[in-house]
Amino acid sequence: MKSPIALRKNSVPHDVIIEVVTGDKLGAGTDSKLFVVLHDVDGRTSQELRLNNRLTTNCRGQSCRFQVCSGVEQGLGLVHMIQFRLQKFGLGHDWFVDRFAVTVVSSGASSVFPVHRWIKANGNAYFIGRYDINLPHLPHLENLPEHQLRAQQSQRMGELGRKRENYKYKCHIPGGPAQVETLPADERFSESYYWDFTKRKSKLLTTTIFTEWTQTSWNSLDDLKSVYSKSLGEPYPMRRWKEDRWFGLQRVQGVNPVIIQLCTSLPENLDVTDATLEGLLDDLTLEEALEKKKMFICNLDILDGLDCKDDKELAAPIALFYLDKDDKLNPVAIQLRQQKGEDNPVYTPNDSPNTWLVAKMFYNNAEAQHHQALTHLGFTHLLMEGVVVCTHRNLSPSHPLFKLLAPHFLFLLAINERGLRKLVSPGGWVDRSMTQGVKGIFNLIKRGLEQWRFDIHGKPETFLRHNGTLDPEVLPYYPYRDDALLLHNEIEKYVTQVVQHHYDTPEKLAEDWELQWWREELVKQRQLGGVGLEGVPGDPVKGFCKVEEVIETVTVIISTCSLGHSAANFQQYEQYAFVPNYPGILMEDPPKTKREYDEKDIMKLLPNKRTTLDIMVITNLLSSKGTKSLGDFEMQYLYDPVGVRAAEEFRKNLKKASCIVNIRNLDRELEFDWLNPAIVPNSISV
Incomplete structure (x- = not known):
């Protein structure tokens, strides 16, 4: 010893x-x-x-x-x-x-x-x-x-x-993001964190183990519902999962609240007319609703033709929503495939209740694949892994930006290594519990990475403006937007205070070779030994030229590692655990014709008992908070007066922001606490 x-x-x-x-x-x-x-x-x-x-x-x-x-x-x-x-x-x-x-x-x-x-x-x-x-x-x-x-x-x-x-790069996923070749010893979980994580999983498995032995499949929805109160607790959506209003709420405060876009004209491949939406737009015609900015769309065209496990077909749906006279977002049409045709009907609330319900289930099944592959795993865990590697390779531990970023990298490489090995591997949880399987999730990550841009998708304000949903006058009720902007703004103020102090002259910025090496490797193509990020602020030749470019870059990284991951991760049990609400997997292909469904038909769509319990346990585990809240750093890196003062003000401002979120929740139809600074951790550690 x-x-x-x-x-x-x-x-x-x-x-x-x-x-x-x-x-x-x-x-x-x-x-x-x-x-x-x-x-x-x-x-x-x-x-x-x-x-x-x-x-x-x-x-x-x-x-x-x-x-x-x-x-x-x-x-x-x-x-x-x-x-x-x-x-x-x-x-x-x-x-x-x-x-x-x-x-x-x-x-x-x-x-x-x-x-x-x-x-x-x-x-x-x-x-x-x-x-x-x-x-x-x-x-x-x-x-x-x-x-x-x-x-x-x-x-x-x-x-x-x-x-x-x-810290060497390797793309473990063909065509995927840059990751670390081998996990360095210093990046491993601490013993206390590792054993706490292991004990939580063992406890969850023990809680659910006796549920499995009676039969392999569920007899009815009531049979399925009964397991939650006896084990891990009832997810809120069990009460409302059939409601259209709930389906609308999922788009603005669910686990994947970044898909919804303003729709001012219908895509040509969406087979919707006034007749399709008869009685669903109050007293407006479709054209009037579009002109008045009352229509919103979720288009998952990125899923079209995705190569999935066992060659299963995955829906690539388009869902249309209407903002009614009470400013409530309600679904009015779902088309499960991208191409118009007789074998691709448009479903609406005018269909029989269970036919419409099944269409919503297949939409959510598709969006669940997008959520896990891109919004969660691809655009937080894996994208930031390359940033962590790049930071270690180019910024000295003495560099102010290293000290600013380091608390937000805690356990990120370790959880990624463990997650890919245990969950996202052949025969692992993704293979068993998601329609896309490992084959599909890797293909989807590759597709998403080709579209992701630092200057658009990394900054909530820019991304929301890109989607047409930034203005509260357009979409009044959007808890994700309001809280994400609030928290991102506090992070930016903290970063600005530190960065402006160290780069108080243009010469300090231009002559900092570590900083410029860092940016150069962030944008360098992955096949040439870089992270391959598109849209990083700065000049392609000169690198960072303005202090504002450095502030934006650091802010986006910290924001992604904190609020970006928190919004995508911590309500997984709430959304996924009751499988009909947000099914990671359905056991049949998307329907090609409208037909009547009874409860037995719906039960046939759902996975067996073992898979359901797997989903419950893993999403519960992933929804647990592993590290301290944002600003309450596990290890102090900044000891200089400016850094200490900035961190103290950051914590004070976060407490104020937490109070604002608490007040907002009093008036919200459904509490949204996932971007409350008291809940958001410093890093991606689970």
């Missing part, structure tokens, strides 16, 4: 207190000998201070306090840089350091030196400045001799070189 650094007793009066915090990583402690040199703002330097080890057992995350004599006759002033080295000793050599804190006893002046690095026990000196936050071309160690400045720059470049060896 590796031990922490421990207190050395001095025979002379101490004038400096050094606190050392070992990081919370496996094997983080060390038995090696630690030597430290302190540099103050007046150019004075301490003697090399030996901080002896004391063998103990529990060293991860441990703090140790040292009282030492600096050896400076007139005493040290404010310490602005530390220089330290490790010399091999004992069993555990390398050391993961969280931070040093140095206090000068006479003045009480304290300085924090975040490290957040593995330190090799090779005797080489490491240089860490106060707060350890600086741009690569502007080291704040001006009082160091030239050779030490060069050593500090060499240290920074060497760290990036090692990161590039550990």
